[in-house]
Amino acid sequence: MHVRIRDVTTLSDDWYLLKKTTFDYRRRDGSWQTMSRETYDRGHGAVILLYNLARRTVVLVRQFRFPAFGYGGRHDGYLIEAPAGLLDAASPEERIRAEVAEETGFHVEHVQRIFDAFMSPGSVTERLHFFVAEYEATHRIDGGGGVAAEGEDIEVLELGIDTALAMIADGRIEDGKTIMLLQHAALHLFPRR
Structure with a gap:
């Protein structure tokens, strides 16, 4: 002990x-x-990056985050992120399928777990389960946008992988879990040109 x-x-x-x-x-x-x-x-969570190899695109979301807004008044509070949510007693795979449908409108059957990570272990107990899944335009079942009753007002973004990586470099993408997933995609999913 x-x-x-x-x-x-x-x-x-x-x-x-x-x-x-x-x-x-x-x-x-x-x-x-x-x-x-x-x-x-705050419990444990799951996060996912949807990607399309043929089109070299990823699906991200943009939403307001009050803690980012409250950061000394220097941020508008809108963050570009990979879809994510708390497990709420579901398995990580079940929860991430439901979360990605709620936030993006895409229904994905096969999700691949790539790793788990403690995101802020100095003070937060949360452990995130990271996933990736391929998507096609035909997987979109509705417009997404989140659950209004839970305060979600989510914009769905489809970006080229090169654009998304450039957005990390220029500061438009600042969310840690999203940066980790995009870097994983650049290293392991998208072939170099």
Whole structure:
């Protein structure tokens, strides 16, 4: 055992769960150090990149994110992202199929899990399951846009992979999970010209 929990205090249980934990941590030299950390538990999630090899395109979404907007007033709050959502007790595969349909209007049957990652392990417990799936125009069942009752107002974007990668370089795409998926696509999915 390298951790002994001393105390756990709930600081907030409104939108998600924010706790403060005091614990003893055994250092590499064998000594114990008492620490205190706040952790934000919002559950685990899944994210997907839809791609079309023949057309060299990807499907992303654009939506308002209040924490980005609140960043010192220097951002309009609109982020371009890969479709994503919390698992809500579903399997990652089930949830990402439902999420991509809600957000983009595309129905994809086969999804490929490529890796899992903790996105902000210094304070957030969330672990994301990353997926990719090929899409065709015939897979579009409606216009997407998200679930209005959940506050979603989502614009669907179909971009060339080269354009999407350029948008990372020039700062138009700033979302970490999306950058990871686009870089994976550039390295493993789209053949170099």
